[in-house]
Amino acid sequence: MVNLKKLCVGALLATTICGMGALTPSAEAGKIEDVQARGVLLVGSTGDYKPMSYLNKETGKYEGFDVEVAELLAQCLGVKVQYVPTTWKTLQADNMAGKFDIAMCGVTRTFAREQKMNMSHGYLTFGKTILCRKADAKK
Numbered sequence: 246m247v248n249l250k251k252l253c254v255g256a257l258l259a260t261t262i263c264g265m266g267a268l269t270p271s272a273e274a275g276k277i278e279d280v281q282a283r284g285v286l287l288v289g290s291t292g293d294y295k296p297m298s299y300l301n302k303e304t305g306k307y308e309g310f311d312v313e314v315a316e317l318l319a320q321c322l323g324v325k326v327q328y329v330p331t332t333w334k335t336l337q338a339d340n341m342a343g344k345f346d347i348a349m350c351g352v353t354r355t356f357a358r359e360q361k362m363n364m365s366h367g368y369l370t371f372g373k374t375i376l377c378r379k380a381d382a383k384k
Contacts, residue, residue, distance in 0.1 A: 277322065280322060280324055280346055281322055281323060281324060283324070284324050284325060285324055285325050285326070285327045286315070286318065286319045286322060286324050286325070286326050286327070286346055286347070287327050287329050287344070287345040287346045287347075288315045288326055288327070288328050288329065288345055288346070288347055288348070288349050289328075289329045289330075289331045289336065289339055289340060289344065289345035289347070289348035289349070289350070290307055290311070290312075290328050290329070290330065290331065290348070290349060290350040291330075291331055291332055291333055291336065291350045292307060292328070292330060292350070293350075294309075294350050294351040295309060296309050296310055297309050297310050297311045297349075297350055297351030298310075298311040298312050298349060298350040298351060300330075307328050310369070311349040311350055311351060312328075312349075314349065314368075315328075315347075315349050329344055329345040331344070331345070331348065331350075336348060336350075336352070337357075337358060337361060337362065340362055341361065341362070352364070354367065
């Protein structure tokens with residue numbers, strides 16, 4: 246069975262990490278070398294989008310798929326993760342201001358975002374499906 250975590254981290258690294266400097270307008274904030282020198286990957290998250298990234302009010306910790314990917318990405322870079330709270334309304338402005346190195350919270354690719362920011366290729370596919378009884382599958 247394929248290790249989904251390793252697959253996603255590999256895809257994310259292949260599509261994002263080489264262009265990480267373009268993710269923020271700040272020449273310093275996004276460079277891999279600067280992240281490694283700082284020892285911290287700053288990850289912007291809304292913390293309100295299950296199952297991607299959400300702030301667990303009971304534990305005070307971020308959880309979800311993107312959180313796991315962020316942790317693995319940081320591990321690959323040899324750094325720790327620091328989550329930077331943002332909102333959907335301020336996500337683009339916070340990114341443009343260099344408040345974090347990368348945003349990971351189930352961000353949808355939109356034309357407006359593509360005009361201002363570099364975005365990785367999608368690493369999860371969500372889609373609608375048809376549901377039928379197994380007995381009728383051949384119909």
